[in-house]
Amino acid sequence: MEERLALNDFLREYRFPFYIIQCTHNDRNVPNMHSHDFVELVYVVRGEAEHCFEGDCYPLCAGDVFIINPNEAHTFRIEKGKEIEIINCLFQPDLIHNSCLRELGVDDSMDYFYVQPFMSHSERFYHKLQLRERETADVLRLLQGMLDEWQAKKSGYRTVIRLKLVDLFILLSRVYKESLNEGRESTKRSSxxxxxxxxxxxxxxxxxxxxxxxxxxxxxxxxxxxxxxxxxxxxxxxxxxxxxxxxxxxxxxxxxxxxxxxxxxxxxxxxxxxxxxxxxxxxxxxxxxxxxxxxxx
Incomplete structure (x- = not known):
């Protein structure tokens, strides 16, 4: 049975719709099939599993990143004896205002980031974006920075997290554009x-x-x-x-x-x-x- 999660279940403060955690899943603690009312960005730190999404399953390994939009059902499938470590970043779409992203040069604002890197069966790297070594280091640095700010809760941490999230949006958008230019994926139109x-x-x-x-x-x-x-x-x-x-x-x-x-x-x-x-x-x-x-x- 599909579970329905709300971001409020994770929040410490209602006015800042953001949550981030680093966790490990194995075959004994796989989350049930679930959907939610928030955007979920997942980065694979290490390990391997299958991501079951909208009725299909796709392999995951270190360096993969993917987005789950509100109301999309998903879970993981993990073989016995294996595990996967991820950084899970949950937020509401309005955490970063569209005008801010436009000013910073993210094409088509939030809709570009949510959709473009994860489009069709061939264009979406099987519903994920595979990062290269230098990109992995940059993404991990930004996510770790958000984790540190979230845990320490020092003065101004909300602003720092928003800025790092914008940095992450821009970085992933650039990765996608470069992958197109380098022919790393098909450019055929979405189905x-x-x-x-x-x-x-x-x-x-x-x-x-x-x-x-x-x-x-x-x-x-x-x-x-x-x-x-x-x-x-x-x-x-x-x-x-x-x-x-x-x-x-x-x-x-x-x-x-x-x-x-x-x-x-x-x-x-x-x-x-x-x-x-x-x-x-x-x-x-x-x-x-x-x-x-x-x-x-």
């Missing part, structure tokens, strides 16, 4: 499946904003007609229906975990009209927001 995954990742991160088909088609450089057709083929629902699904799931979580008024929950998940929100909630959940909160499910 329909990966295009839909990119769109889903964007919707998960921007569900609380004003979203429409025209904006998405411009963002992903595809016509509105083709976007709807591909999305319906892959997901069996329309883009707009997917937006509603994501928003309602987040609303359910807010109703269970906070005392926010329904009208405020509606606004926080992207709906200006509370009546329309309540109508959609009944349609997707089978009861009103108030009743859902009262019964806790």
């Amino acid at each position: 329909h499946h990966m295009l839909v995954r990119r769109i889903n990742g964007f919707l998960e991160r921007h569900y609380d904003e004003k979203l429409n088909i025209n904006h998405l088609s411009t963002l992903f450089n595809i016509s509105t007609r083709q976007l709807n057709r591909i999305f319906k083929q892959e997901m069996a629902i329309t883009v707009i229906e997917r937006i509603h699904q994501i928003r309602i799931e987040h609303a359910k979580q807010m109703l269970k975990e906070s005392d926010e008024k329904v009208i405020h929950v509606a606004h926080k998940v992207g709906y200006d009209d509370p009546a329309f929100f309540s109508h959609l909630f009944r349609r997707y959940v089978g009861c009103s927001p108030g009743k859902y909160r009262a019964h806790g499910s």
